[in-house]
Amino acid sequence: MKIRFSSAALLLFFAVTLAFFSVSAPRFATASTVENLMSGYAFVAILAMGQAWPILVRGIDLSIGAIVGLVGMIVFDLSLIFSVPGYVILPLALLAGALAGALNGVLIVYLHLQPFIATLATLAAYRGLTYSISGRQLVPGLTTTPIRDPWITGIETYFDLGGSIGLSRLINMPWFPLSFFIMLAVFALLQVLLLATRFGRDTCATGGNAEAARLAGIRVGAVTIAAYAISGICAAIAALIMVARFTTATEALGSGAELTAIAAAVIGGVSLAGGVGSMFGPAIGAFLLGAILIGLTLQGVPQFVQQIITGVILLAAVGYDRLLVLRRQRKLETAATGAGR
């Protein structure tokens, strides 16, 4: 019930934000702004949904930005140096992301590292690896060579849905980027995984109380590794979308993306205390952050002020999360004392 309530509250806040900017920011309520929001933040939403999984098992994944960079560079090298066809590159990219994510999980489970420390270490390592395998430096001339493989650049395609169903005759409809539909597909898959499968329940149980989950026969280690692998796969999908959008990969691709993703996930109601969250929240959280940044830019608000506002919203979200956790604990305590009597 709590989850549903916070999702509704988030959706309401999102709607109010859109309404506010539609009235106050020039040219916000236009088809092109909606298009920019979809194409510019679909990958952020995917990163946020991926990030939700490590947070669900009471961890955090600081390395996703670095995984984006690493996968981006792998795609770059495979396509431009080795001329590997795109349909081979796509699964390899997802595999690389899954492995990079799973390694985070392995470090946490088998070396008993704090998730923060483990993924901070891999953040540095993956970024360093990205620089060392960079085809931009290994092969002169590639810095100015775009990726032209249609399997990859095809990800950056736009569909005139409004035109095809005839809505465009009534209002000016945005063209929908393929990345937005990829985001919807990822959302549907992960939502089903979280709510309708045993693995999803095990993930929440592990994050809620790992010891209790272990005693209940859940393979906590495997669940944790899988959660980080999902985060890695999402980072790989985001990397593919970005590489398609930019027609290249840079060594710094995705740097800092982890912070935006964590912010979107937390704003989306994924509890930092673990065990509570949805896929809907992080996705909306990402588009909310996007709408705020675009709206404020259109209003001419300086960017450092935008960052302050983003920070304040994040603080409010964390505070709200903390409040819910405390309330849950109090309820458990009263239930326990009530039972003891």
Place this chain on the structure above:
Amino acid sequence: MKPTNDRRDFLKAMALGSAAVAGAAAGVLAAPGREAGVIGVPAARAQDRYKMAFIQWQPHTVPAAWSKGIEEVLKPQQVIDYELLDGQNKVEVQVSLMDTLVSQGASVIFLQPIDSVALAPSIAKAKRSGVSVITLNIDATEPHAAHVEMNHYYGAMDIAKAMGDAMGGKGKVAILNAPPGIIIRDQRTNGFVEGMKAHHPGIEIVADQVADWDRKKAQDVLNTILAAHPDLGGAYGVNDSMALGAVDVAKEKGLLGKFVVFGNDGETAALESIEAGELTGTQYTDVYQQGRLAAAAATVLATGAVNASAFGQQSRLLMPYLIATKDNVGTIQASQRW
């Protein structure tokens, strides 16, 4: 890149720049009427106010000075709204800002692209929407209205020549470099290496290490290099911040006067260091002027006083520069220092 072509482009851009300034003086630009639409500017552009913005890479003295130069030209015209936007060192932020400006109906976008290829699709999109893009310092693979650049390659060759002269044509030098993956890093490095080969084959480049454009980092890196090469005779910082970091080290080790340090950019701190007899020299570019020229071109493009097709292919302006040393640094006026 043929020098003759560069020179022709330089002259063309200078001519257009002067045309804009002359136009402004004649009051043509101050009152762009509805008729602007009939000389080739899209009707939607025939408006009372024009929007322009500069998307910088990240905050630094150079883009700050460009922005000041741009504002100097745009502000007096009173019909142009201008703002400085920050790319936050992220390609995706720059792309998103480009999208926002295009949907906002900007007339001209000044852009310091983080990457030549990554911003190309955005530039293509802007062009389709009738928005002119002028790049500063880093060119894009997608042809666009104009590109105004510091003369990185040839400037670095001249730095090598001046540095070799100061070292008497022999000895060991180190390069304090930027992180890889950026075109201007390659131009400033390759120009230096080629320049040394051409003018001072007796000088050996014994180290080329990354110091992240940063003064503090450059101190640490140079200390490490000095440990390996105690007989190092000089250091070249790919930007002034790193060169000033090398000066700090030389000061600390009592090498001042013996250790030759050259920078690149020509910011005020570097010029003052040269005057104080610490930094040996730097490549100075009048960055305000670079911004003014870009803004002049932007004005003619936006108001339609000159049709965009007058630019033909993308015009390219390489800024003149001065290798500033103790002998000539005094010729750089206070108003030219940034």
